[in-house]
Amino acid sequence: MDQDAQKRSAAEAALAYIEPRLTSDTIVGVGTGSTTNFFIDALAGIQHKFDACVSSSEASTERLKGHGIQVLDLNSVDRVEVYVDGADEVNPARQLIKGAGGALTREKIVAASAEEFVCIVDQSKIVDVLGAFPLPVEVIPMARGLVARVLVELGGSPEWRHGYTTDNGNIILDVHGLTITDPAHLESTINDLAGVVTNGIFAAQAADLVLVATPTGVERF
Ligand code: 5RP
Numbered sequence: 748m749d750q751d752a753q754k755r756s757a758a759e760a761a762l763a764y765i766e767p768r769l770t771s772d773t774i775v776g777v778g779t780g781s782t783t784n785f786f787i788d789a790l791a792g793i794q795h796k797f798d799a800c801v802s803s804s805e806a807s808t809e810r811l812k813g814h815g816i817q818v819l820d821l822n823s824v825d826r827v828e829v830y831v832d833g834a835d836e837v838n839p840a841r842q843l844i845k846g847a848g849g850a851l852t853r854e855k856i857v858a859a860s861a862e863e864f865v866c867i868v869d870q871s872k873i874v875d876v877l878g879a880f881p882l883p884v885e886v887i888p889m890a891r892g893l894v895a896r897v898l899v900e901l902g903g904s905p906e907w908r909h910g911y912t913t914d915n916g917n918i919i920l921d922v923h924g925l926t927i928t929d930p931a932h933l934e935s936t937i938n939d940l941a942g943v944v945t946n947g948i949f950a951a952q953a954a955d956l957v958l959v960a961t962p963t964g965v966e967r968f
Pocket of ligand 1: 778782783832833835844845846847848849850851
C-alpha cells in the first residue's frame, strides 16, 4: 500500500469513527493537507448527516464548499464536536508537529475549540522524539529577524519559507535541527517570543486519538 493509499485509509477510518456520533446539529472541524483532503472527500458522501463544518484554512474551505458542504465562521458556532486533521510528526504521547501546509495557527484554534481532536496519519509520521521534521513557526513579518535570532539561541536553524504568506498574512520560519524532548516547554517558550503568532508543536493541544494507517490496516492510540 503506497503512502496515498495509507492516507486515504486513515481518513476513511476517521469517517467511520465519527459517523455514529453525527446528528443534524453537529459541527465538524476540518484540518488542512493531503490526508485531510481525503477526509473532506469522504465527508462529502455523508453531508446529510451533520449540520456544517468549521475550517482551518482557505484551501480546506474551498474544497469543502466545492462539495456543497456548508462552512461556518468559528465565531458563529457554540460547539465543535470533533476536529479531524493530519500531522507532520506524531510521538507516543500524541503530541504533534504540524504546519507543513502553513495552516498551523488556524489548525490550533479549531483544535482548541473542539471536544475531541482525531489525528489521521500514515505510518511515516510516527516518531519517538519530535524534531526531525522542521518546526514551522508563524511570525509577524516585521519580527522575522528578531525571532530567527532567538530560535538560533534555542538551538535551531530557522529557514524563512520564501514567497509564502499564511492565510493570516504572516510569514513562516521552518526550524531545522531541533530535538524536542520536552514539547510542552518548547511550545510555550517559542509562543512567548514577541512577534510569534504560534508554532507547530501541538503539546498543550495534543491529539485525543491518533489513527495511523499501515500497510496491514489502521491502528489507533
Ligand atoms: C498543514 C498541516 C498538515 O496537517 C500536515 O502538514 C500534514 O499534511 P499531509 O496530510 O499533507 O501530510 O499541519 O498545516
